[in-house]
Amino acid sequence: MRKELLEKALSLINLDEVIHLTCELIRFPSLTGSESEVMGYIEEYCWKKELPYQIFKVRETQPNLIATVGNPHGKILAFNGHLDVVPICDRSMWESNPFEPKIYKGQIFGRGAADMKSSCAVKLHILSILKQLEDNLQGTVRVEMVSDEERGGRHGTGYLIELIRAGKLPKPDWVIIGEKSDLKIRCAERGTFIYKVIIKGRSTHTFSARVDGVNAVYIAARAISQLEKPFKQAHPVVGYPVISVNYIQGGKAFNQVPAICEFVVDRRTVPGETLEELKGEAIGVLEDLKREYDFTYDLEVLSHSEASMTDQNEPIVKVFQTVLRDVLNIQPEFFLDWAGGTDAKYYRKLGVPTIIYGPLGDHRHGPNEYIQIDSLETLAKTYLGVAISLLT
Numbered sequence: 318m319r320k321e322l323l324e325k326a327l328s329l330i331n332l333d334e335v336i337h338l339t340c341e342l343i344r345f346p347s348l349t350g351s352e353s354e355v356m357g358y359i360e361e362y363c364w365k366k367e368l369p370y371q372i373f374k375v376r377e378t379q380p381n382l383i384a385t386v387g388n389p390h391g392k393i394l395a396f397n398g399h400l401d402v403v404p405i406c407d408r409s410m411w412e413s414n415p416f417e418p419k420i421y422k423g424q425i426f427g428r429g430a431a432d433m434k435s436s437c438a439v440k441l442h443i444l445s446i447l448k449q450l451e452d453n454l455q456g457t458v459r460v461e462m463v464s465d466e467e468r469g470g471r472h473g474t475g476y477l478i479e480l481i482r483a484g485k486l487p488k489p490d491w492v493i494i495g496e497k498s499d500l501k502i503r504c505a506e507r508g509t510f511i512y513k514v515i516i517k518g519r520s521t522h523t524f525s526a527r528v529d530g531v532n533a534v535y536i537a538a539r540a541i542s543q544l545e546k547p548f549k550q551a552h553p554v555v556g557y558p559v560i561s562v563n564y565i566q567g568g569k570a571f572n573q574v575p576a577i578c579e580f581v582v583d584r585r586t587v588p589g590e591t592l593e594e595l596k597g598e599a600i601g602v603l604e605d606l607k608r609e610y611d612f613t614y615d616l617e618v619l620s621h622s623e624a625s626m627t628d629q630n631e632p633i634v635k636v637f638q639t640v641l642r643d644v645l646n647i648q649p650e651f652f653l654d655w656a657g658g659t660d661a662k663y664y665r666k667l668g669v670p671t672i673i674y675g676p677l678g679d680h681r682h683g684p685n686e687y688i689q690i691d692s693l694e695t696l697a698k699t700y701l702g703v704a705i706s707l708l709t
């Protein structure tokens with residue numbers, strides 16, 4: 318029975334419809350903070366496909382849409398995807414208009430093609446298929462189209478979590494997020510520890526730099542090169558931590574030793590690293606330098622979110638592996654090396670097993686972002702296989 322149902326579901330996949338929907342979504346320049354128009358388009362889609370939906374929002378310009386099919390009394394499988402995109406910094410590097418999708422050699426180019434409008438299109442498409450078969454479902458499939466992910470997700474998935482905690486929205490039993498994962502199962506992601514260091518030395522005229530000056534820029538440079546040392550220990554699931562100093566400012570005049578230099582460090586963490594350890598890493602470097610230089614410093618934590626992980630033995634992981642092996646003839650692989658955080662962190666914190674599984678593509682956040690069209694078909698098949706396995 319389940320096999321027949323799956324065959325029926327797979328036969329309803331229409332790749333042209335997925336391509337069309339992806340292109341339509343790319344046409345909306347839905348930068349974080351202005352997602353209402355693209356969400357309006359999705360409302361229209363749900364209305365046309367007779368998918369019941371609700372809108373949840375904290376901010377007028379950043380709505381979130383949840384569409385649901387199936388049996389409201391059973392378990393809940395949620396597919397989550399964000400509709401916001403990052404800005405275009407370097408238009409001249411794009412070979413086509415980032416908001417006018419271009420199909421070329423089996424790929425769709427455009428801002429959001431990979432991150433993550435194509436997989437949102439797949440989710441909506443499979444929901445419309447499951448709608449036609451919903452009498453067979455013993456539980457609910459819901460698609461969450463959210464805003465605000467690229468700025469941390471507080472008004473998007475973060476808000477949905479608030480509603481779940483307040484008992485205003487049912488808590489899903491499993492969550493699948495369609496961020497790019499090259500069709501590999503991604504069970505974990507690094508956390509974020511971003512901090513600002515302000516080095517306070519002593520200013521003076523350049524001619525007495527070696528006499529009574531304490532050059533804050535030198536000290537910052539030394540601290541940065543110490544922090545940049547390679548990490549010894551890799552985590553088996555997410556690989557090495559990553560560190561990058563992404564901002565620095567110091568000095569006021571060409572002929573004055575700078576008293577102040579500040580820099581911001583973006584440190585991506587691996588499961589098991591505590592906030593205390595992370596602070597200790599930075600403070601250790603600065604305290605060492607105090608033996609050589611007469612300075613003080615402030616260290617301010619700008620943001621911290623823990624690395625998160627779903628156990629590879631969770632049933633949803635096993636279901637993914639079975640579907641990939643038996644339905645798609647793909648040897649299941651785990652996606653390991655990844656620095657970016659996703660909305661998975663919210664659901665994992667809530668204790669919901671959460672998997673990232675998304676298409677093949679590249680240049681996310683950069684010029685000429687694209688998605689591989691054939692991977693969208695595999696994605697649709699996998700999502701349908703997993704939904705039917707979990708809910709029938």
Ligand SMILES: [Zn+2]
Pocket residue numbers: 399432433466496
């Ligand atoms: Zn994304």
